[in-house]
Amino acid sequence: MQKHEALIILDLLKTDDSLQESELVPNVEGNTIAISGKVSIEGHKIKILLVLDPDFPRSLPYIFLQNGSEYEDLPHVLKENMVCYQTTEGIILDEKQPAEIIRWAIQKAVIVLADGKKGANWGDYADEFEVYWGYVSSSSIINLVNTTAKSHEVKLFKNGQKSYLAQSVGDVARYLHLDIDKVRQKFPIEERSAIFVLPVGTVIRPPRFDQPFWLVDELKRVIQPALDTLSVKQYKQYIKLNNSMSGTMVFALPRPSGGFSLFGVSYVSPEGNHPFSERGNSAKIQPIKVLREEASYILPRGGSKTAHSSKRVLLVGSGAVGGYVAHELVRAGVMNLTVVDSDKMSLENTFRHVLGNAYQGRPKASSMRDELNRKFPYADIVAIDTSIEQAVNDGLVRFSTFDLVISALGKPTTEIWLNEQAVKYAKVPILFGWVEPLGIGGHALLAQPGIKGCFKCLYSSIDPEDAMANRAAFAGKNQWFGKSLSGCGQLHTPYGSLDASRTANLMTQLALDSLTGKETKGMLLSWKGDSAEFLKQKYVLSERFKTSEEQLYHTRYLFASSACPICGRLPNI
Template sequence: MTTTEIHNFLLDEPCVCDISVQENKQYKKHSYLYVITCGLVVETTQFPLIIGIPEDWEQNLFDFYIGDDFNRPFLPHVETYNKLCLFDLEGALIDQDFFGLLSQCIHKAITLLSDGLNEKNKIDLIHEFSSYWNALPNSLYSCCTAQFSADIGSLRYVKKVVHQSRSRTDSYKFFISEDCGAFSDWGINETQKIGGFICLSPKEYLYPPDPRSELSLSYINDLLRQVPSPKLRTSFRKIGCDKLLVFFIHQPDETETLLGVFAPKSEFTEVDGYYQLRLENGTTLYPLSIQRVDSNYLLQRTAHSQDSVHRCLIIGCGSIGGYLASQLVQSGISDLTLIDPDKITPENIYRHYLGRAYIGQYKAEALSNRLQTDIPNLKIKSIPETIQYALENYDINFAQYSIIVSATGNHNVNRWINRQLISAHIQVPTFYVWNEPLDLGCHVAIINNAGAASYEDLFYHDSTSGDLYDLTAYCAPGQKITRQVSGCSNSFVPYAATVSIKSAALCVDSIFAYFDQRYRPNSVISLKGDAFYFKKAGFKMSPVFLAQNDSMQVTPLDQLVPLDGVTS
């Protein structure tokens, strides 16, 4: 397209006037392929409009701005520097038809501005409250782990100095929590001070202030007038002259709004039965841009919306166990016991969650340290011993847990675990996960240790040959799959880290599916690989692999039977 083609196209748009198109121009420090200036008539108002067309418009769309000299009202979806937020591009497909897309954006801008002038989309100010609050002048960054379980309370905060080389002035950031111990969990050791929080449930919406102006003291005092002073005295009496206040607002439509303010050199005065904040002359009132870092909030981005109450025992912290533990804590299970007697060795690092920085460390202890560094608020106990030794010599018992996972990949260890659970009548759901060689696949067996089902149901004893066969195996029997590096003690089954990651994901999904009652107990879930490398190595697949038509299959243990057939 050319400047003339764009100009002529816009002439046909009835709400667009006073058109000018310039090529290779800058606007608001952005370089554009074309910059269009025009008038956009919305009802009885003509908005001065600037449209920036970037070179990569196929990926990032067009930028629409209202002219800076125009005295516009405070409108939803218009940022402080007058850019219109037309579309949420997350996951959106952008039409590659330039003129069709330009027309669509113009009509979207008309609708957005018309709805703003008529207050039809005023509720969007509530849904996007944080973005307007964070854009206020003098805003300071803060992160907060508080849960706000009460209506009113005290909290602790740490103010850290941030040196800004460009402006040559210092700024601040804050860490806020109700829990004193949370600071050390985040590596914060500075002096803690006392602030306060108030949870509000107004009958009418509380709208954000206009971010084009500094936060007014009257806005905060209006919030304080929501709660009579007698309710605040006990919780706020220890707050010093530097006051940090957090307001957690439950809007009438149940939208939650979190905002904070830092008022140095200030005091509370009581006016008509309400606390009011008064600043010392020349003192700046700082809005706090609060980033929530509590687990309940952060888990909203996952499929699991709240911290799980499960206690999980993981036996085996090798290739599967490492990825499995990581995925479990990222799914909200925060209470783990990790058991593994082995240390990380150099040959582990290409298929283990832990890398070379942990070589020489016990897997259980190293995994615990890594997880607690990455994820807050975890409760992890690590035992660098075998499960047999741990049960005899440590203060643990199978019955203490709501989930048991064996990620040893060893049928003999799994059979021992299952016998212990059955003999002690412990009906904790137990998940046994293991890999097949190379890229054949993986399995998860779910056994709740009630009734007649047991781990032994996975095997078939051939009375003629005397051999014991795995009824789930994708690998045909009678083949030597293990490899050796330096003697029998260093033999291993070859498979890539990607297989262990799939096994871990299958196990985690199976755990949540079980508790959601989507999987029945005493079943085995089998996930087929494509067997490309397995066949390339000259190995043969079992009739079980060949007979499974779907990539994933769930089979009750009492339906496992030997399959006859030709291997391939």
């Protein structure tokens, strides 16, 4: 924003009392514009500073208190006395009305400050407590503990650089995807600690970043509600018998919006007394920022469901489609995934596979495990680098031990066998997904044990000539689509990464619906793509391709065949 534009806004602001005694602040660096003025809060005039960055009016103005010390300790007044009056997410600004944006921002800031002065928004301290605590902290620990409603003992595993708060060394090992001995080598120091949970409704004014940090007595006064909830046994365990020259404590402050704000304190006690013990007043304490890496915190923030974490899924095939399915399942919170694939990563798969060429020449299943472990903490991935038939014969896979089986093989012969093993013998749901050639579409089929409608139904027809033709296909029957780049060893079905991704998304949603019990019937879902390239190469579409996507969805449960030897005799549900 140019200075002459700011002067125009200044004139507009002077037409009302939204910003009194307003003036431009000279000598501001860069393209930033600063305007000072006064606002009225509950009859008191407070001087504020509006800072308009170069993106204004496509961004909100920053508002700082310039005087009025009685407002500095209120909720939503952050470092350097900046007033946090509105989050930017979801806000649409009319850049043609810059003066109105400023008026609106001032009004929001005044409301925040007035509510703070009256105590109406003091509960927001708890929601923002971690932000305030971060201002005064110079060190941090990583938390892996899912906080509960009661205080509990934990352990701290640390070296000179990092510290992990966990229930056990096994939790750190699972988070880092290391064995326990390796964790003990990397983090040789193990300390007892505790998470003290404050009662719901507790209000704590955070320490100021520009003032000395609390003394032990001040901390005890703030934390006393948590100490009052301890049983005699807990007090003895966490405090009386936990005497050492140094240590760490973590506190959980319930947030009105849900969950907890976590903050920590380290202490050094020359006499070896816990700070909360009768003789612990001489301890020196320092604030510690708690970095939130516990599963119950980071999974929901990414859209995952913690309910999925206990489910066990078998994925057969980790190629172009299976690779996307594996990633989306873990992102959705499915932490226990077994991947079976006998194939290896090849250079030809680079632009179709989610792994690119980073694992060229390595087994696909192991590569998928390593990549998922690299990206996602808490994921428990088992890789089996053989065919599914071999894995079953060797006793490495028992279908009945899984909540869901998923096949992304794209090999109908093997998948017909898988279908029978899952729904007929193991009594476990099984999901199939495949992509049609040249982008004309993709499909996801869910089969449920004991319910009519399975993968074999697609290859079951009263007409013997159609017995081995896929009734769901968009491509006409008796056509060959395999492409060869360098001989028979490199045959592939021509489709792109977008086709694989779209099919994988369809499969993943259907998988999650099955795991949560939302979908209890057999279902066939299909998406249709552009057939131009398919027809250009003189291929023929099936009659099913002519069906509208709306009609395909409405008939998603109507794919069962009475001629199916697996489920044809089951009753219709």
